[in-house]
Amino acid sequence: MSKVDVFRALHRGRLPGDPLVLPGPWDALSARVCEEAGFPALATPSAGIAAALGHEDGSTPADEMFAAVARVCGAVDVPVSADVEGGYGLAPKELVERLLEAGAVGCNLEDSRQGVLKDPREHADWLAEVRYAAGDLLFVNARVDTFAYGDGDxxxxxxxxxxxxxxxxxxxxxxxxxxxxxxxxxxxxxGPLNVLGRLDGKGPSPTELGELGATRVTFGPGLQRRAARQMRELADSLRT
Structure with a gap:
């Protein structure tokens, strides 16, 4: 079974309270840590990678993002899905080719641009082109930004x-x-429903999110930001 087939299978038959939990590694080391912890698949966060590369969220050049995704994919044996924001203006065929070259089995594609929602029908047409170009080789996770940039209805x-x-x-x-x-x-x-989880204990746990309807839970840059805070605490302790 190919990696993308394994990844698809992980989304099927999930029981309430047992969502697929996908941590968000931002480099090769964090990817290996997540794999060694026993996670069956991973999902890179664009914001976490941006921070690690010294960029603001949403401003990472495409070449740098795909190179970072390739490093994560090359460091582990488990399937990796990649957050590639809005596709960096690439034509669907080129976007798919670059994801596959990086070793990704899936991708997040958002339906907003610079904080403004895209026309949903135009975005759907673009997603259909991505789907056609990818065939069955990529698992496409369509982000809906209504709660982030819309009216929250x-x-x-x-x-x-x-x-x-x-x-x-x-x-x-x-x-x-x-x-x-x-x-x-x-x-x-x-179909499957992806929900954003929190790592600060202020929101529902992955199990609780699964009971509410989540098929899978991702954390965006949560792991990277928490690791950065812990490193800051350790660095501060070295000065005392």
Whole structure:
């Protein structure tokens, strides 16, 4: 079974309370740590990689992002999905080629640009082109930014999600959706549902998110930011 087939299989038959948990490594070392911890797959965060490379979130040059993804993929044996933001203006065929060259089996693609929601039908058409170019070689996670940059209306999120699923998205990611609306999103969205988890103990645990409807849980740059805080604490301790 190929890595992408393994990755797809990990999304199937998830029981409530048992979502697929995908940590977000930002370099080869953190990827190996996550693999050694027993995670069956990983999902790189664009914001975490940006910070590690010295860029602001959303400003990483495409070449640097794909090189970083390739380092993560090359460091581990488990499948890796890559957050490639809005696709860096690449044509669908080139975007797919670069993801596959980097070794990724999946990708996050967001439906906003510089904090403004894209037209959902135009974005769906673009996703359909990505799907056509990728065939079955990539697992496409369509991010829905209604809660991040829109009015936060769950029905609008469901409408956008339906268009993306119809275009061939394998999974939908309503980033920033409040926990209390997850059951509504779950009932209105076909296929796997990706939910953003928190690592500060202030939100539902992955198990609780699964009980609310999450098929899989990712953390964005959460691991990288927490590691940076811990390093700061250690660095401060060296000065005492």
């Amino acid at each position: 769950p029905e609008r999120a469901i409408e956008r999600a339906a268009l993306y699923v119809a275009a061939g998205a394998d999974c939908v990611y309503p980033i920033g959706a409040p926990a209390h609306v997850l059951p509504l999103l779950r009932s209105g969205i076909q």
